[in-house]
Amino acid sequence: MSCAMLLQCRHSCKKGNRLLRMLATSYSSFVKDKAYINGSWVAAANGNTFSVINPANEELIGTVPDMGIQETQSAIDAAHVAFDTWRKTTAKERSAILKKWFSLIESNKTSLAELLTKEQGKSMADSIAEVTYGASFFEWFSEEAKRVYGEIMPPSTADRRLLIMKQPIGVAGIITPWNFPIAMITRKLGAALAVGCTAVIKPAEDTPLSALAICQLGEEAGLPAGVVNVITTSSKNTSDVGKLLCESPRVATISFTGSTKVGKILLSQSASTVKRVSLELGGNAPFIVFDSANIDKAVTGAMACKFRCAGQTCICANRFLVQDVIYDEFVKRLAEAIKNQLVVGNGLDEGVNIGPLINEAAVNKVDDFVTDAVKKGATKIVGGNKNSLGKNFYEPTLLVNVTTDMECMKDEIFGPVAVIIKFKTEAEAIKIANSTDVGLAGYFYSQDLGQVWRVAEELQVGMVGANESLLSAAEVSFGGVKQSGLGREGGKFGVDEYLEMKYICMGGI
Numbered sequence: 203m204s205c206a207m208l209l210q211c212r213h214s215c216k217k218g219n220r221l222l223r224m225l226a227t228s229y230s231s232f233v234k235d236k237a238y239i240n241g242s243w244v245a246a247a248n249g250n251t252f253s254v255i256n257p258a259n260e261e262l263i264g265t266v267p268d269m270g271i272q273e274t275q276s277a278i279d280a281a282h283v284a285f286d287t288w289r290k291t292t293a294k295e296r297s298a299i300l301k302k303w304f305s306l307i308e309s310n311k312t313s314l315a316e317l318l319t320k321e322q323g324k325s326m327a328d329s330i331a332e333v334t335y336g337a338s339f340f341e342w343f344s345e346e347a348k349r350v351y352g353e354i355m356p357p358s359t360a361d362r363r364l365l366i367m368k369q370p371i372g373v374a375g376i377i378t379p380w381n382f383p384i385a386m387i388t389r390k391l392g393a394a395l396a397v398g399c400t401a402v403i404k405p406a407e408d409t410p411l412s413a414l415a416i417c418q419l420g421e422e423a424g425l426p427a428g429v430v431n432v433i434t435t436s437s438k439n440t441s442d443v444g445k446l447l448c449e450s451p452r453v454a455t456i457s458f459t460g461s462t463k464v465g466k467i468l469l470s471q472s473a474s475t476v477k478r479v480s481l482e483l484g485g486n487a488p489f490i491v492f493d494s495a496n497i498d499k500a501v502t503g504a505m506a507c508k509f510r511c512a513g514q515t516c517i518c519a520n521r522f523l524v525q526d527v528i529y530d531e532f533v534k535r536l537a538e539a540i541k542n543q544l545v546v547g548n549g550l551d552e553g554v555n556i557g558p559l560i561n562e563a564a565v566n567k568v569d570d571f572v573t574d575a576v577k578k579g580a581t582k583i584v585g586g587n588k589n590s591l592g593k594n595f596y597e598p599t600l601l602v603n604v605t606t607d608m609e610c611m612k613d614e615i616f617g618p619v620a621v622i623i624k625f626k627t628e629a630e631a632i633k634i635a636n637s638t639d640v641g642l643a644g645y646f647y648s649q650d651l652g653q654v655w656r657v658a659e660e661l662q663v664g665m666v667g668a669n670e671s672l673l674s675a676a677e678v679s680f681g682g683v684k685q686s687g688l689g690r691e692g693g694k695f696g697v698d699e700y701l702e703m704k705y706i707c708m709g710g711i
């Protein structure tokens with residue numbers, strides 16, 4: 203998302219907050235207490251449920267069915283049957299449904315954003331931005347649906363004609379995380395549906411309501427029964443449900459966004475059926491500021507890249523590398539920005555731009571990173587403690603004198619903590635940046651054109667932000683290298699994850 207788009211979202215968020223005060227319960231029509239299988243809203247077979255809690259204040263937002271293997275099998279069967287007819291619809295018909303779905307999400311943006319903020323904790327500005335971004339994939343793939351072309355090859359034998367056609371792979375098992383409860387579904391589902399696949403979605407246990415809300419709008423948009431199914435499950439049943447999705451011969455592909463640890467489990471489980479797997483896993487993004495950088499732009503970029511969604515995105519800047527000549531100036535300016543610009547609180551409150559972390563375990567993990575770094579010699583410039591606002595809040599933090607042996611340099615921080623390491627040369631920065639076994643996003647600020655090319659080419663990541671820190675968009679390919687994943691989502695290549703190529707050789711011509 204561009205800065206302009208983010209600013210526009212922030213602006214519309216202010217208007218959105220005013221509207222919220224007028225329509226205080228508008229989000230509640232989206233709070234479902236049933237999951238969605240084969241076109242029906244259903245409870246768990248054994249009647250079990252689990253609670254969805256607002257991380258900002260522990261308020262109960264709703265309860266959803268705690269489903270297991272039995273319901274997952276029903277959802278897989280429904281998607282399998284629906285595939286037979288959905289794959290035969292025309293691209294134009296699928297496109298029309300996706301486009302209508304996009305419009306419905308757009309026109310319910312404020313209510314969806316409020317629900318998102320309640321169950322995930324992010325600020326209303328961040329939620330509005332996510333709904334906008336999430337909806338954009340349905341618009342994008344509604345257009346791409348019509349552009350799934352095959353190819354005709356010149357034959358080496360005169361009596362043959364050779365061609366490749368692309369066909370939908372089948373049922374997609376979609377497992378999504380809590381940090382982008384809407385966009386991680388739409389980015390996968392838009393591509394799957396556009397080309398004629400059907401889906402079984404398992405949203406994260408912390409944020410099932412947004413998934414069900416999107417599904418409700420899909421029903422209104424005219425989705426036939428069984429084409430999209432949503433299974434809600436608590437952490438107790440998650441691994442059984444995941445295993446069934448991976449091992450079922452009726453599921454053709456698994457698309458997962460989440461931790462590298464779980465991604466590896468799904469990859470190995472999928473081996474039993476030699477399933478297609480696309481994985482969007484963790485990152486450890488370097489954010490390099492060279493001496494030639496425009497410091498104003500680098501600080502603005504750093505704030506958006508680090509603190510958006512309270513630092514809980516897989517493409518957040520994780521390691522700031524700052525060159526020695528501008529180091530002191532950058533540290534001073536970033537510290538001022540953190541102190542002056544960030545307002546922590548309940549994401550629904552006007553002016554708040556940092557909400558809580560998803561749960562107390564996340565806060566403890568972030569605090570462990572800070573404690574470890576300080577023990578090994580880092581210095582706290584801003585924050586560095588749990589926040590007195592509540593057990594799920596952490597202070598926006600800036601640490602300097604960071605070294606490569608600290609845990610915060612090796613692992614995803616996933617919280618509002620910026621850590622800075624000083625470097626002297628371009629080669630040294632590249633070496634540090636690449637010294638990790640993951641490679642999702644990488645950012646750098648430089649006004650030296652040669653350096654821009656060199657560093658963009660050398661960073662071992664799937665996505666590079668050169669003088670830009672918000673790089674996601676529907677029209678580009680999102681994904682990582684090394685242990686950050688397999689495959690790409692969004693853009694024109696996003697449909698490939700859901701397509702099979704079939705070679706046809708016509709002889710005797």
Ligand code: ADP
Pocket residue numbers: 377378379380404405406407440441442443444445459460461462464465467
């Ligand atoms: P995070 O650490 O960000 O919560 P996870 O990888 O644990 O990331 O979770 C991402 C998604 O994967 C969630 O929907 C979660 O329920 C699901 N998940 C977690 N463990 C498993 C598993 N063993 N099998 C299938 N899905 C899982």
